[in-house]
Amino acid sequence: MRPKVFREKCTSKYNLIVTTAKGTATRHRIVEAAAAEIRERGTLATTLDDVCRRSGTGKSQMFHYFPEGREQLLLAVTELEAARVFDDQQPYLNELTSRAAWEAWRDVIVTDCRTRGLHCPLGVLIADVGRYSPAAQAVTTQLIRRWQDSVRAGIEATQSAGEAAPHLDPDRTAAAIVTAVQGGVSVLLSTGSADHLEAALNLCLDHLLSPARE
Amino acid sequence: MRPKVFREKCTSKYNLIVTTAKGTATRHRIVEAAAAEIRERGTLATTLDDVCRRSGTGKSQMFHYFPEGREQLLLAVTELEAARVFDDQQPYLNELTSRAAWEAWRDVIVTDCRTRGLHCPLGVLIADVGRYSPAAQAVTTQLIRRWQDSVRAGIEATQSAGEAAPHLDPDRTAAAIVTAVQGGVSVLLSTGSADHLEAALNLCLDHLLSPARE
Missing domain, CATH: 1.10.357.10 (Tetracycline Repressor, domain 2)
Incomplete structure (x- = not known):
């Protein structure tokens, strides 16, 4: 399930869809990239675009693993x-x-x-x-x-x-x-x-x- | 001295220009309004527009008292x-x-x-x-x-x-x-x-x- 809309805001439900080893690796790469960005620049200055760039993933992949967006990733x-x-x-x-x-x-x-x-x-x-x-x-x-x-x-x-x-x-x-x-x-x-x-x-x-x- | 440009960012110099009792009162009203907004909504969610609205002051007045903008006010x-x-x-x-x-x-x-x-x-x-x-x-x-x-x-x-x-x-x-x-x-x-x-x-x-x- 890929969300159709770009959601920056958190809602109440946290869905995590990881089915393959490759999927797990991609998700881990995104979280590691977000952690590195936050350590370097702080939570406030880190955007989803920064994390996509650093992890080499696209927005659609990002929202596949983190459908609730920024807060779920945090x-x-x-x-x-x-x-x-x-x-x-x-x-x-x-x-x-x-x-x-x-x-x-x-x-x-x-x-x-x-x-x-x-x-x-x-x-x-x-x-x-x-x-x-x-x-x-x-x-x-x-x-x-x-x-x-x-x-x-x-x-x-x-x-x-x-x-x-x-x-x-x-x-x-x-x-x-x-x-x-x-x-x-x-x-x-x-x-x-x-x-x-x-x-x-x-x-x-x-x-x-x-x-x-x- | 009124700054010509709208500056949200902090620079190194903090100039405070308060010359009259009325001026002191206005500045105090702005700071109180900012404090109230922050207590209610947090630092991150508080914008200069919110503070202007709450204190009943205009942007030009705001930048008269806080020429360095948001950080000086904080x-x-x-x-x-x-x-x-x-x-x-x-x-x-x-x-x-x-x-x-x-x-x-x-x-x-x-x-x-x-x-x-x-x-x-x-x-x-x-x-x-x-x-x-x-x-x-x-x-x-x-x-x-x-x-x-x-x-x-x-x-x-x-x-x-x-x-x-x-x-x-x-x-x-x-x-x-x-x-x-x-x-x-x-x-x-x-x-x-x-x-x-x-x-x-x-x-x-x-x-x-x-x-x-x-």
Whole structure:
């Protein structure tokens, strides 16, 4: 089914039609091209024409894979970038059991963000894409939840190992840590500096890894 | 001096010509109208035409006060919203000396953000406006610095009163707290929930207000 009309706007239904290996490859090429454009130029400046040009696909192909247009493509980019963000945090994210492991994880995040600066995929992921529609909000909510679950599992493992403050609520603490990273990325996007990201993560880790009190 | 050309784009020079009380009032009306449009519809959807319509001014008047166009107006809105954000935090922000004072301040921020949701001026202030140009980055960097200085003064006062952990670096801790709020607002913009804001602020305050250790 190829849509007859050129639709830039998102509607409520997301149809994805991929039937062949070649089709999957084409769709992947379009998403990769969109991700690269967004990393270089930002979400706002990236048009469907840019993505077609970069991926070497035509508008009709684009709308075959993304019949809902721009927003559907942005969500696919968000999912791709989210997978990358999770990959970048491995194996650290899944092995958070000691102060050394938490600090290695922190260093990966801070270094990544400092290096990528304004093109940090985390920034693209949530700050830019997150607020445009209920569909986008659902995707980002789910990504934050998934990320927070990984961090919470690390907190629980560290508590079990006796290296984290046992009185802390793992899920609330994980929420605070995810928020600290998000805030650090937001300040980085505004100021160009990753110092706030580092300060916020350090405070969270000091709190988490402090000995039991009272 | 009225510019002859209609300029939507920002250039490097910001000239502000306000000579009379009436002129000041007109400029203020334009900025207030722009702020209201942005709160209702977001930065992206707000055009200069919308602002002219809402403020009852013509394009030539608009470009008399904002010869650099859209971005210059956005920066004026950022400054207005920043002043509001500081006002909203008073008198709490200037009286941070005890756990009760910090919690009252936290409650004002969380309640404000929860109530305003997607129209939280803090969100407009930094997430939207902050990254478009060096001029915008300079303004947001300065605003974050000013806010962080107020929080740092509160930390120092609370440490002097013996109610905050004395070993914490006041400026780094203030940076972490400002980042936590920024992250909470960012997650709020992405998910519609202020829970992360609250969790992050609670972790920071628990860490700040914990008794001395080691």
